[in-house]
Amino acid sequence: MKYISTRGNVNKIGFIDTVLMGLATDGGLLVPEQIPQLSEEKLQELSKLSYQELAFEIISYYVDGEIPENELKELIQQSYGTFRSSEVTPVVKLKDDMYVLELFHGPTFAFKDVALQFLGNLYSYIAKKTGETINILGATSGDTGASAIEGVRGKEGIRICILHPHGRVSKVQELQMTTVHDESVLNLAIEGTFDDGQRIIKEIFADLEFKNKYHLRAINSINFARILAQTVYYFYAYFQVAKEKDINSLNFSVPTGNFGDIFAGYLAKKMGLPVGKLIVATNENNILERFIKEGVYQPGEFHSTYSPSMDIQVASNFERYLYYLLGESSSATSALMDQFKSEGKITVNEEQLRQVQADFAAHGVQGEECLNTIGKYYEDTKYLLDPHTSCGVAAYEACNGQDEVCVTLSTAHPAKFNESIEKCDIEQNYPEEIKALFDKPQYLEVVEASNEEICRQLEKHFRSSLADVK
Numbered sequence: 361m362k363y364i365s366t367r368g369n370v371n372k373i374g375f376i377d378t379v380l381m382g383l384a385t386d387g388g389l390l391v392p393e394q395i396p397q398l399s400e401e402k403l404q405e406l407s408k409l410s411y412q413e414l415a416f417e418i419i420s421y422y423v424d425g426e427i428p429e430n431e432l433k434e435l436i437q438q439s440y441g442t443f444r445s446s447e448v449t450p451v452v453k454l455k456d457d458m459y460v461l462e463l464f465h466g467p468t469f470a471f472k473d474v475a476l477q478f479l480g481n482l483y484s485y486i487a488k489k490t491g492e493t494i495n496i497l498g499a500t501s502g503d504t505g506a507s508a509i510e511g512v513r514g515k516e517g518i519r520i521c522i523l524h525p526h527g528r529v530s531k532v533q534e535l536q537m538t539t540v541h542d543e544s545v546l547n548l549a550i551e552g553t554f555d556d557g558q559r560i561i562k563e564i565f566a567d568l569e570f571k572n573k574y575h576l577r578a579i580n581s582i583n584f585a586r587i588l589a590q591t592v593y594y595f596y597a598y599f600q601v602a603k604e605k606d607i608n609s610l611n612f613s614v615p616t617g618n619f620g621d622i623f624a625g626y627l628a629k630k631m632g633l634p635v636g637k638l639i640v641a642t643n644e645n646n647i648l649e650r651f652i653k654e655g656v657y658q659p660g661e662f663h664s665t666y667s668p669s670m671d672i673q674v675a676s677n678f679e680r681y682l683y684y685l686l687g688e689s690s691s692a693t694s695a696l697m698d699q700f701k702s703e704g705k706i707t708v709n710e711e712q713l714r715q716v717q718a719d720f721a722a723h724g725v726q727g728e729e730c731l732n733t734i735g736k737y738y739e740d741t742k743y744l745l746d747p748h749t750s751c752g753v754a755a756y757e758a759c760n761g762q763d764e765v766c767v768t769l770s771t772a773h774p775a776k777f778n779e780s781i782e783k784c785d786i787e788q789n790y791p792e793e794i795k796a797l798f799d800k801p802q803y804l805e806v807v808e809a810s811n812e813e814i815c816r817q818l819e820k821h822f823r824s825s826l827a828d829v830k
């Protein structure tokens with residue numbers, strides 16, 4: 361298995377180089393040259409496996425022998441041994457035609473742990489095997505940051521710097537990131553939005569001299585390893601639902617911001633999993649909903665919402681989808697991404713829009729609808745949705761057809777977002793791990809959202825690693 365860039369200007373590379381490169385050096389995103397195709401018989405076989413066994417099978421197609429089998433198995437066991445559920449991502453039935461896929465049983469109570477526990481261990485493995493220096497640079501709207509820090513803290517030879525938008529993450533998210541007292545961890549609270557942070561880190565990654573000098577690595581979903589690990593739970597959810605219901609296909613409703621999670625579902629479908637509708641659930645930051653309905657991809661006004669982790673305008677993984685929409689043409693993808701840079705929008709033609717609408721349904725959830733959905737499900741089922749999952753459930757209600765069965769991805773535990781939950785007049789009990797955070801001191805620096813300032817901070821934080829560089 362080799363990997364190529366959506367923009368076509370990177371020589372083919374293997375899995376480990378793909379992980380280390382993160383953002384492709386030509387500014388594009390790395391994708392597998394060919395997507396593995398799974399037969400019905402293979403799916404039957406996979407349906408009998410535990411989460412860890414399934415993860416091993418799916419991930420193996422993409423690692424393609426670069427990590428010996430026993431070592432990959434060990435990495436996977438280690439990664440999911442930290443989860444509070446033995447099933448890793450259990451499926452819970454909420455209605456006859458709707459299940460919730462609980463992705464929040466990892467250490468930081470968000471779906472990001474599923475991929476970042478794995479990626480943290482993978483980076484550690486690569487560092488030990490190859491002597492590569494791992495200096496991680498990431499941007500977060502709240503969940504990726506905490507999860508990435510948790511995934512690598514205490515691991516020898518790994519340093520990490522995370523940018524989060526100052527005052528725009530939930531209290532628990534902020535505490536999860538900033539109460540870690542470890543000299544390998546740097547939390548920068550930028551005076552700006554998540555989009556500013558994501559733009560800055562992409563521009564820094566594009567400065568190849570700086571990237572190479574400081575050995576910068578990505579943990580956001582621009583890194584293909586993130587997508588890969590997230591693909592596994594679509595298969596797992598499908599197999600769990602198929603055990604109790606006679607289904608020919610299954611819809612998935614996905615709370616969406618950076619388009620990574622739903623792209624993982626798109627990949628699972630392309631591998632042969634019988635996925636029906638992929639429902640994109642957004643909040644008021646609805647660039648993706650507008651694209652799917654109208655064929656125009658253009659950032660709108662920024663909104664702070666009840667689901668702050670989805671307060672994202674420019675979705676990184678959109679480019680990966682665009683590449684497939686354009687028939688895997690890197691020149692057409694490059695042209696449209698250049699157009700986006702110069703004109704601030706992308707418009708697809710009618711035929712392409714028909715394809716987009718065959719691939720995805722979409723619903724943009726407004727604030728009241730998000731809170732009402734939390735309230736209604738709590739009253740009817742006693743199940744407490746977090747505000748992101750609530751957007752997913754509201755989108756299922758808007759888009760799931762008669763006789764269709766849907767799995768809504770539950771992307772976070774409600775305890776992370778009490779600011780929104782208390783607006784529904786619901787009192788919740790915090791898990792002990794979250795309660796404990798409130799007594800700890802915080803370590804962060806509030807900084808200007810500029811490339812110069814962030815580079816200055818990175819030089820300081822990562823300087824000591826240069827001595828280790830071979």
Ligand SMILES: Cc1ncc(COP(=O)(O)O)c(C=O)c1O
Pocket residue numbers: 470471501502503504581615616617618619620621622669670748749771772
């Ligand atoms: C809780 C939660 N739900 C949903 C999302 C959206 O996922 P994605 O960015 O992969 O679209 C995020 C952040 O990305 C999140 O933290």
Ligand SMILES: N[C@@H](CCOP(=O)(O)O)C(=O)O
Pocket residue numbers: 499500501502503504505579580581582617618620669670676
């Ligand atoms: N919602 C995310 C934003 C970053 O997304 P990623 O999947 O690309 O890491 C967050 O919580 O940080």
